[in-house]
Amino acid sequence: MPSMYLEMIRIRFLMMLAYRVNYYSGIIIYSINIGAYYFLWDAIYSGQGSMGGLTPSQMTTYVAISWMARAFYFNNIDREMALEIKEGKVAIEMIRPYNYLAVKMMQALGEGIFRLLFFSVPGMLIVALFFPLTFPNSWETWGWYSLSLSLSFLINTEINLITGVLTFFLLNNEGLMRAKRVVVDLFSGLILPISFYPGWAQSILHFLPFQAISYLPGMIFTGAMGSEQIGGAIFIQLIWVVVLLLPLYLMWIKAKNALVVQGG
Amino acid sequence: MFYGELFLDYLKQYLKTKLAYRLDLLNELISDLISQIVNLVFILVVFQHTNFIKGWSQQEIIFIYGFFLIPFAVFSTFFNFWEFQEKYIIKGEMDRILTRPAHHLFQVVLETMDPESLAGVFTGLIIMGYAGYQLDLEIAWYDPFVFVFLVLSGVFIYGGVYIAIASLGFFTDAKTGISPMIYNIQSYGRYPVDIYNKVIRFVLTWILPFAFVGVYPSAYFLGREDLYVYVWITPVIGVIFFVVGVWLWNLGVKNYRGAGS
Numbered sequence: 136m137p138s139m140y141l142e143m144i145r146i147r148f149l150m151m152l153a154y155r156v157n158y159y160s161g162i163i164i165y166s167i168n169i170g171a172y173y174f175l176w177d178a179i180y181s182g183q184g185s186m187g188g189l190t191p192s193q194m195t196t197y198v199a200i201s202w203m204a205r206a207f208y209f210n211n212i213d214r215e216m217a218l219e220i221k222e223g224k225v226a227i228e229m230i231r232p233y234n235y236l237a238v239k240m241m242q243a244l245g246e247g248i249f250r251l252l253f254f255s256v257p258g259m260l261i262v263a264l265f266f267p268l269t270f271p272n273s274w275e276t277w278g279w280y281s282l283s284l285s286l287s288f289l290i291n292t293e294i295n296l297i298t299g300v301l302t303f304f305l306l307n308n309e310g311l312m313r314a315k316r317v318v319v320d321l322f323s324g325l326i327l328p329i330s331f332y333p334g335w336a337q338s339i340l341h342f343l344p345f346q347a348i349s350y351l352p353g354m355i356f357t358g359a360m361g362s363e364q365i366g367g368a369i370f371i372q373l374i375w376v377v378v379l380l381l382p383l384y385l386m387w388i389k390a391k392n393a394l395v396v397q398g399g
Numbered sequence: 400m401f402y403g404e405l406f407l408d409y410l411k412q413y414l415k416t417k418l419a420y421r422l423d424l425l426n427e428l429i430s431d432l433i434s435q436i437v438n439l440v441f442i443l444v445v446f447q448h449t450n451f452i453k454g455w456s457q458q459e460i461i462f463i464y465g466f467f468l469i470p471f472a473v474f475s476t477f478f479n480f481w482e483f484q485e486k487y488i489i490k491g492e493m494d495r496i497l498t499r500p501a502h503h504l505f506q507v508v509l510e511t512m513d514p515e516s517l518a519g520v521f522t523g524l525i526i527m528g529y530a531g532y533q534l535d536l537e538i539a540w541y542d543p544f545v546f547v548f549l550v551l552s553g554v555f556i557y558g559g560v561y562i563a564i565a566s567l568g569f570f571t572d573a574k575t576g577i578s579p580m581i582y583n584i585q586s587y588g589r590y591p592v593d594i595y596n597k598v599i600r601f602v603l604t605w606i607l608p609f610a611f612v613g614v615y616p617s618a619y620f621l622g623r624e625d626l627y628v629y630v631w632i633t634p635v636i637g638v639i640f641f642v643v644g645v646w647l648w649n650l651g652v653k654n655y656r657g658a659g660s
Contacts, residue, residue: 148487160576167583178452186448310426314433321437332442
């Protein structure tokens with residue numbers, strides 16, 4: 136059984152590999168974005184020692200690692216699901232001897248591993264040539280970061296699966312998916328670290344799953360988070376990984392009964 | 400006038416198809432609005448921590464952002480060349496265009512038109528108006544004319560740049576992937592160019608002149624006299640880039656040999 140899912144990962148990885156040229160321009164685009172925020176933050180700090188708990192050099196690193204991590208956790212699984220539901224292919228998927236959601240998760244993972252190896256890692260090295268980044272100097276931090284990044288991948292994919300499953304009920308959720316993408320970018324801390332928001336907004340954002348996608352791993356990587364807080368951050372991520380499974384599971388049960396195949 | 404009638408006919412046809420899927424239209428408008436608000440949120444939050452960015456106040460930066468949205472909205476309405484190569488060159492739609500008795504560029508513009516992007520004009524006006532009100536800007540009787548003139552110049556600059564990039568499609572069958580890169584560089588123009596280093600400032604002024612769509616024209620209304628030189632050459636840059644874009648396009652059409660089949 137597990138070997139079947141492993142095969143899903145492998146196939147998706149190979150599929151991505153076939154179109155790898157698309158990703159070279161992706162690295163340039165992400166570097167352009169990192170550059171935009173680098174100059175902006177540089178101007179915003181201009182002399183101030185620390186803002187939102189980050190020094191200027193930590194901020195540069197934060198921006199770079201957050202974008203390159205996004206390259207890893209980002210996927211279009213929700214769009215793929217929406218398309219399969221619209222085209223009625225999902226009916227075939229459902230009678231196959233596997234769990235549809237698990238398969239989607241595996242495909243996301245295959246894509247994620249590909250993007251990590253061919254996008255995030257080389258991208259980070261290229262960006263390090265142009266901007267003054269500081270990498271963590273202890274293996275411990277690297278270890279914690281890897282764990283945190285894996286959890287952020289799980290959380291983001293779960294959110295994508297939830298948006299995807301919503302297509303069963305909404306039939307057309309193009310708008311929702313687009314809005315979700317922007318909201319995740321803003322509230323995950325990609326565009327703006329959570330610690331910059333005014334107090335009232337922070338207290339809301341701390342109760343949402345989005346900060347676990349980008350902000351927490353980013354703070355671990357930059358070293359802005361003390362080692363005594365890292366355990367807590369990972370714990371929050373773990374909670375969200377588990378908590379998000381619940382609505383996903385319930386919606387999936389309902390969706391299987393509500394399924395209306397429009398074509399196929 | 401022939402071209403005017405053609406435009407209206409295309410517009411009518413477009414509205415018919417759009418109104419068949421009203422929910423999609425609403426979705427699109429709302430998600431555009433959300434992404435415009437996100438950028439505003441960024442500015443608002445950042446200014447909780449500082450009063451000036453390189454000598455520009457919060458209201459001034461918001462004003463520039465609001466101004467930028469307006470030419471950008473008009474541009475997005477008429478110059479949707481994102482899938483030009485895919486649709487017109489690789490799939491061979493260009494052949495169909497060339498057999499028709501209207502200018503090819505005009506036809507492509509009409510076919511890819513996206514009038515709902517015009518909603519950005521209102522968002523921009525509201526944001527700009529709000530910031531202008533906070534700044535207590537005086538408005539002279541000729542300012543609205545200058546405004547329209549500068550907005551159109553901005554549209555011409557964007558249009559010219561993207562027509563030029565789309566024209567590259569005539570010379571190569573392979574996807575270039577250049578336009579998404581340029582699109583991301585575009586966001587550099589939303590902020591005062593003072594924050595960038597010399598090289599980027601030069602690029603944004605003379606090579607990909609996106610600064611002429613945000614900061615430079617806004618400088619006129621904000622009374623930044625040190626930048627007035629750039630304000631006055633904005634229309635010149637617009638005309639130059641548009642003419643070069645169209646020239647490249649025509650050259651491309653002459654060079655175009657069809658995708659076969």
